[in-house]
Amino acid sequence: MLNSSGNPLRIALLSISPHNRAILEFFFAGAGKQLFKVTSLADAETLIIDFDHPGADLEWQQRTETTKPGIVLSVREVQLPNTIWVPKPLTSQALTKAAEQIRSLLPQGGLIGAEKEYTPTATTPVQTPTVKPNTAAHPFGLGQRKPRPSLLLDFGKDDSDTLTKAKPTLAEKPPLPAAPKELPKPNLPSKSLVRDTTKPTPLEEPVDNSFLNFGAIASPEQNQEQQEQRWKLLCGTQADVNPANAQTAMQRFTPDNYLLKIVLNALQQAKQAGTAIQLKFDTYDQILLLPHLNLAYCSFDLNSDKFATLCNTPIQAGKVHLHTPTAAELPTLEQTYRADKQHTHNLESILWTVTLLASHGRLNRDVNISQRWVLKHWPNLTRVENIPHVMRIAAAWQQRPGTVFDVAQWLDIPQRQVFAFFTAASVLGLMAMDEGKVEYQEKEAPKKNRGLFSRLLKRLLGGGGN
Template sequence: MGVSHIKLNKRAANNVIKLAIVGFELQSKTAMDLFFMQHQGSYGLVSAEHADVLIIDMEHPAVKPIIEQYRDSRPIIAVTATENQFSGFETLRKPLDGKRLIKAIDQAVDNYATAGVASDQSTVNSVSSEGEKAFQEYQKRLATGRQAMADYKTLTSDRDLSSSQVRKRFQLDQENASVTPYKTVSDDGVASVETADSNAVESQQPVSAPVEAPVELKTAEKRPQDVKAKLSYQMVYECCGNAPDVDMHEPDQRRKVFFKEDSTLLGLLQQAIAEGEAQNVAVEITGLPGTLAYLNEHKKFMFDFSEDLLIPLALTRFGYQELTLKERPDLDLNRPSLTGSKVSLIESDEMIWKLALWTSKGRLNRDIDPEQPYRLTSPLDFDRLLVIPHATTISSLWGRHSLSALEVVKVLKIHQRYVFSFMTAAFALGVFR
């Protein structure tokens, strides 16, 4: 910390603070990126190695090594949705807004400079050599700053691509993509969520089988009732997001928690099931980077591309007639007739449940009234369905009582995002009344 005053003096001359954004979800990081691009004269976004100030999402479990590495060499802004205070850092509560973020950056820089000057005064004999070294390092950062900013912009991708771009990218990736097993439980290969909101819950994976005649279905092994694997942070984020709770009585905040099912893959899946049952024929959803079809006779979905691609597809808004339904009487469980080298088979309720969670990502289907009481008409089988934090508790409560989503949040004292994701998925399965 003895070199902070040199960094700040150089910053005053250059008038640009180099920032690194660490641990945030893509949507938040993209929003911050756009915000700081509007203030390029004062702030620049670079990697953590080249940054003057680090902005860190403290709820992300992967940021701990970065904090340990840089806590004594950079000002750090600790962003949190909790009431925790982080000693030595400038603490900033979610949700973020531009004015508070800029104020926190300035405060972090000033506090760090003050601490650095005090440290310098107590180590007079070492200031000269440390300061000279820091100055040289900073000069190197000046030389590489613009390149780092360009690299950052190149590497920062936006998952809200147009659907045509999504399909093109997926088709290119498909050459090397493999079907990800998604149904067996691993107790030691999955990172745990290091937050108070995270329950140790089951990680599930889809069945995959080579295209052969016949296609053999694999059944998930039953685990002991008291053995549960832990969901990774990434899986929880994909299903529930990490947005903070909002005031549902404020119209501007309330709008943030809803999404339209129209023009989503989830909506097409439900239409495929309805048409397949009505026409008694297999139905394919065309326009995707591979074949995805509903086999009405077996109540299963079949697809020949990696399930990893379903996650961004679930968040994509498709244009008019970009995805269509096509009857496929040639598709059969024992004669798939697919072009891919491998196919995956998954029960229709498992597929709908997963797609609804990924589409919701902590939001609520606009067709659902969060103040309207609901009750589950049938139990949910979490031996098969993808489990999210608090899923069994929410299911038990809604199975015994008729409650609104907001009442469930209040009774269980959990984040809205878990209840909204659960309710959207259960609503998609049609198990609410």
């Protein structure tokens, strides 16, 4: 539940066990963004404390003079003034309910002040702000809430009349020439009871009961300019170079400096251990890798500038650390990625996008640019993010082996687009070096008619014969 101002509740974390802190951080990165925002103690509206953590009760007693309400976590019921008790083990439903209950404990002074601040004068016309519908996903089982009228807006007289009074009838205007009264229309159903056979029958969307049906990265509709900007992020802007001096002229990148390398190492570790693994960021965001399900949950919007900057900027020490979820944490994590399909992706699609953003149309520094390559398998183009000429590049490389420069020359397209495809496909394990074991043969031209008449005619015309 959001504040009346549209902002989440500001909270500060006091004494909390590492286990429950991890659960809360996971919650804050998903549905918690709509409920809570972690701030400093001075700016917080409410506090969260784990009463099962050593020294927590003493810390709370030291803060008895504060008027800020608190959320108390404990396996046993705790009844303290100005607090809400949340039993352990923590669940998303309990945290959501606590967010709603804590609202009633907040001081009313801030709300009254907010009303005064937003109340317009009688002479100033008020424009009702346009509220954008909340299209964000609702993890942790949160449903879509109907918008409620704001208590902070003072509608003018005209607006209130519009809401409460009927419009004046046309009788106030001079009467028009007499016309036959229109009979009241019968109350017919809005849709015809007989189907028009000339129109196609709309198909009813099947209900999706499987949480594993995750598709491609949900890219928002973009105009041409926005699409071009996105492709510049994925494929870069590097100009073509002469293959003869490409070693010194072209730009390269080192994966070890970027988030890509951390994701690949975490994925390898998770596969070896046969479990899920989390990448936790200092911003309370996270990426949860589930190799056994071929899924990845990411609290970032993959199309956002924030995620692009995270991927294409060298990663700083301490910004992210790996965490293997415990058995007690797994049910909450499972509940999250089941409920939040918008942020749960096929593992192939998230690796593809992270690689494109990191490489930015450049080749890995270790790639031999003189090596000929072949495409073993096509990437799943219904899942991975689109880049220019992706189908043509895949078809050309599967048809015959060639270097990155060969493919760009064959298709007459910018080299950076071939570099981007090659780097992303290599991370997915789709590229293989051509070892010359399979000789490629150009399509043979149709055999000419070498009959007797043809040979004689060619000899008569001076073309020789054999």
